[in-house]
Amino acid sequence: MSQELKQTPLHALHAELGAKFVPFAGYDMPVQYPAGILKEHIQTRAGAGLFDVSHMGQVRLTAPGADAALERLVPGDIAALSPGEMRYTMFTNDRGGVLDDLMVTRRAGDIFMVVNAGCKTEDLVLLRAALGDAHVEYDEDRALLALQGPGAAAALARHAPGIAGLGFMKAATVAIGGTEAWVSRSGYTGEDGFEISLPGDAAEAVARLLLGEPEVAAVGLGARDSLRLEAGLCLYGNDLTPDITPIEAGLTWTISKRRREAGGFRGDAIIKAQIADGPSRRRVGIKPAGRAPARAHTAVVGPDGAVVGEITSGGFGPSVDGPVAMGYVTRGCAKAGTEIELDIRGKRHAAAVVKLPFTPHRYAK
Amino acid sequence: MSDVRFTKDHEWVRLEGDTATIGISEYAQEQLGDVVFIELPTVGADVEAGGDAAVVESVKAASEVYSPVSGRIIEVNDDLEATPGLVNESAEDEGWFWRMELSDPDELEELMTAKDYKAFLEGLD
Numbered sequence: 008m009s010q011e012l013k014q015t016p017l018h019a020l021h022a023e024l025g026a027k028f029v030p031f032a033g034y035d036m037p038v039q040y041p042a043g044i045l046k047e048h049i050q051t052r053a054g055a056g057l058f059d060v061s062h063m064g065q066v067r068l069t070a071p072g073a074d075a076a077l078e079r080l081v082p083g084d085i086a087a088l089s090p091g092e093m094r095y096t097m098f099t100n101d102r103g104g105v106l107d108d109l110m111v112t113r114r115a116g117d118i119f120m121v122v123n124a125g126c127k128t129e130d131l132v133l134l135r136a137a138l139g140d141a142h143v144e145y146d147e148d149r150a151l152l153a154l155q156g157p158g159a160a161a162a163l164a165r166h167a168p169g170i171a172g173l174g175f176m177k178a179a180t181v182a183i184g185g186t187e188a189w190v191s192r193s194g195y196t197g198e199d200g201f202e203i204s205l206p207g208d209a210a211e212a213v214a215r216l217l218l219g220e221p222e223v224a225a226v227g228l229g230a231r232d233s234l235r236l237e238a239g240l241c242l243y244g245n246d247l248t249p250d251i252t253p254i255e256a257g258l259t260w261t262i263s264k265r266r267r268e269a270g271g272f273r274g275d276a277i278i279k280a281q282i283a284d285g286p287s288r289r290r291v292g293i294k295p296a297g298r299a300p301a302r303a304h305t306a307v308v309g310p311d312g313a314v315v316g317e318i319t320s321g322g323f324g325p326s327v328d329g330p331v332a333m334g335y336v337t338r339g340c341a342k343a344g345t346e347i348e349l350d351i352r353g354k355r356h357a358a359a360v361v362k363l364p365f366t367p368h369r370y371a372k
Numbered sequence: 373m374s375d376v377r378f379t380k381d382h383e384w385v386r387l388e389g390d391t392a393t394i395g396i397s398e399y400a401q402e403q404l405g406d407v408v409f410i411e412l413p414t415v416g417a418d419v420e421a422g423g424d425a426a427v428v429e430s431v432k433a434a435s436e437v438y439s440p441v442s443g444r445i446i447e448v449n450d451d452l453e454a455t456p457g458l459v460n461e462s463a464e465d466e467g468w469f470w471r472m473e474l475s476d477p478d479e480l481e482e483l484m485t486a487k488d489y490k491a492f493l494e495g496l497d
Contacts, residue, residue, distance in 0.1 A: 027405075044431040045406040229405070229432055298409050298453070300429050323408040323431050330409070352411070352427065 015061035016150045016207035017214055024225050032124035034062040037227040044229035048325040051196055051234055052366070055156035056226030057217050064127030065149050065204055066134065068118040070142030077111070077118060080137055082253060082272045084263035088113040093176050093191055096261055097253055098133060103274030103281070104249040105256070106133070108241060110202075112178050112191060117144075119178075119189065121151065121202070123243045150210035155200030155234070157369065158222030163190075163201055166216050170201065175371045184216045195231065197238025197368045230325075237324045237331055239292060239363030245303055246290060246319045246333060254281035255335065257290045257363075289341040292365060293318060293332040293349070296357040300330040301349045307336055308348040308355065315340045318349070324365055331365045332358075376464075377440065377483035380492065384464055385440040387480060392441060393468050396428065399493055401463040404430040407456045412448040413470055419445065421479050426469050428459065437469060441479045447471040 012035040021028070026037035037059065039047060050056055068077060074085040083096025093112035097105045107126035112119045122130045127145070134143045154163055163170050169181040170190060178191035186209040194200035205213060217223050232242070241247045247256055252274070259282060266272070267282060295301050301321045309315035321332030332349075340347060345360040376386045382400035386393045401407065409429040419425045419439040426437040448470045452458060459467035474480075484492060 038432070039405060043406050045408075048431075233431055299411065300409055300434070302434060323429070325431070 013062075015059055016210040017059045017061065020211050020214060021059065021225070026225075026227060029228070031228060032062055034124065036062060037225070038229045039227040040225050042224065044227070044233060045325045047224065047226040047230035048233050050224050051156045051226055051230060052198060052326050053156070053158075054222040054224070055154055055158040055162050055200070055220075056196070056230065057214060057223050058153040058155065058226050058228075058231055059150070059214070060153050060202070060231075061150040061207070061210065062124040063151055064120075064122040064124065064130060065146040065151060066120045066122060066127070066131065067144040067146060068120070068134070068138060068142060069116070069144060070138050073118050073138060073142065074113070076138045078266070079272055080133060081109075081111070082262045082266050082275070082278060083111060084266050085111055085113070085118070087263065087265070090115050091177055091179055093178050093193060094261070097247065097258070098130065099253070099272055099274045099278070100249055101273050102249075103252040103254075103277035105243070105247040105251055105253060106130075106249055108243050108247055110191070110193065114178075114189075119204075121204075125244060146204075148207045149204055150207045152203040152205070152210065152214060152217070153194055153200060154203065154217060154223070155194045155196040155226075156198045156222070159198070159200040160371070162217060162220035162222045165220065173371075175199075183213050186213055188213070192371055195238075195240055196234040197240070197364055197366055197370075198234075199369055199371045233322060233325055236320050236322060236333070237326055237364060237366040238368060239333065239365065241290075242320055251335070252278055252281055252286065254278055255286040255288055255290060285338060288316060288335045288337050290319075290333060290335055291341050291343075292361040292363040293321070293334055293347070294359050294361045294365075295330040295332065295349060296359065298329065299351055299356055301332050301351055301356070301358070305332070305334075306350040307334055307340075307358075308350060309337070309340050310346060315347070326366050333363065336360065375480070376486055377480050378486065378489035378492075379438070379440045379483055381438050383437060383440045385480065385483065387474075387477070390473060391446070391471055392443070392474055392480075393471050394425075394440060395468040396437060396459065396463055397489070398463045401460050401467070404428060404435060406431050407459040410452045410456050410459065410469065412452065413445045415445050415448060417445045419443065419472070439472070440483055441472070441474055442476055443472040443474040445470050445472050
């Protein structure tokens with residue numbers, strides 16, 4: 008990479024903790040700490056993991072009527088959100104393909120969004136064209152921490168009693184050890200947990216407070232990927248692309264009845280037709296029968312010997328203690344239980360289509 | 373004392389009599405992180421120096437392992453099937469990958485000694 012990598016406000020802390028860094032979306036990010044990906048993954052499912060996701064884009068829409076303008080870019084029901092409610096949705100193109108997936112929260116004075124690091128530049132162009140430059144604020148100086156795992160709520164509550172009673176996919180302003188933060192009960196691991204948006208210059212102090220709790224350890228992007236894969240959650244660029252629709256991706260649940268009927272977003276006719284007729288391919292879970300992991304781009308072979316699809320995310324699931332994958336297969340092969348084969352380095356390996364997730368979601372009620 | 377040589381791709385080879393044992397270096401396992409699967413060569417197969425012989429999979433990615441020398445595979449480390457983490461715990465001993473009969477023992481002379489390899493690693497960033 009010729010361009011100099013950016014650093015998050017926690018870079019020095021990661022280095023102090025012994026992180027191994029990798030370039031990710033233009034940032035120098037911790038892929039793992041000395042414990043390693045396997046232990047960090049298990050730690051998150053058993054206690055709590057603290058992730059630095061400050062590379063993600065934090066964007067605010069400040070225009071009056073921004074919800075209606077945003078609804079022209081996403082199929083999610085933004086108008087229906089009450090203050091403090093958040094929703095998962097995606098920017099679509101004219102073919103109904105996904106340009107990015109994102110979290111949207113309505114707040115008292117604005118609409119707050121978290122978008123992928125690798126897409127944020129294009130997302131900002133899209134938003135500014137739709138809402139006008141004056142009404143799209145990119146909070147580049149803010150940090151974003153994720154505290155995930157069954158121990159997350161207890162650990163956070165010791166420094167932020169204000170989180171008591173915060174429900175899943177709800178968000179509020181909360182003081183954490185004296186720092187005012189915007190905290191949502193959400194995440195990318197399948198576990199209960201929080202995402203904490205706060206000023207960059209306060210991030211290290213808050214991270215140290217949380218790391219001081221007995222349940223909590225620092226967890227890198229490596230385990231973040233294996234955790235989300237076991238949880239059956241999409242990674243933009245792998246499982247979602249401009250050539251894949253939300254319907255093919257199994258994300259029809261993110262589109263409300265009103266929005267399905269009224270449309271009014273890019274690619275709405277195609278998405279409507281796919282909801283009515285069923286898509287010709289679908290995202291499914293894939294469980295290799297043996298021990299060999301099947302990585303992204305592995306060809307999926309159907310019962311009659313023809314290629315029926317491709318793995319889009321695959322690797323080793325530490326909680327499953329074996330290989331796990333997801334990918335797209337033709338409609339006829341998408342039923343759970345369908346026996347398939349995977350072409351790994353020229354050899355056929357038995358596998359089956361399975362229901363996602365691989366590890367049950369344990370979100371807060 | 374047995375002679376251990378290293379490649380620039382971080383494989384090691386130890387010659388004992390006519391038999392060479394091959395694995396990946398301590399540095400390589402450290403770089404890979406947690407090893408979760410190893411695809412070993414087939415016993416009886418002929419491999420060439422620098423040719424693909426095995427694949428080591430960490431949680432993050434798959435990496436090729438090249439044979440440091442030419443010859444025939446005579447044994448593979450079956451323990452790695454159930455316990456791939458042996459490579460992390462003992463890369464240059466219990467975590468060996470395969471044994472082979474050399475077709476050209478002189479090839480070993482072209483590989484780095486332990487001292488050369490140490491200097492080579494210090495030159496890497």
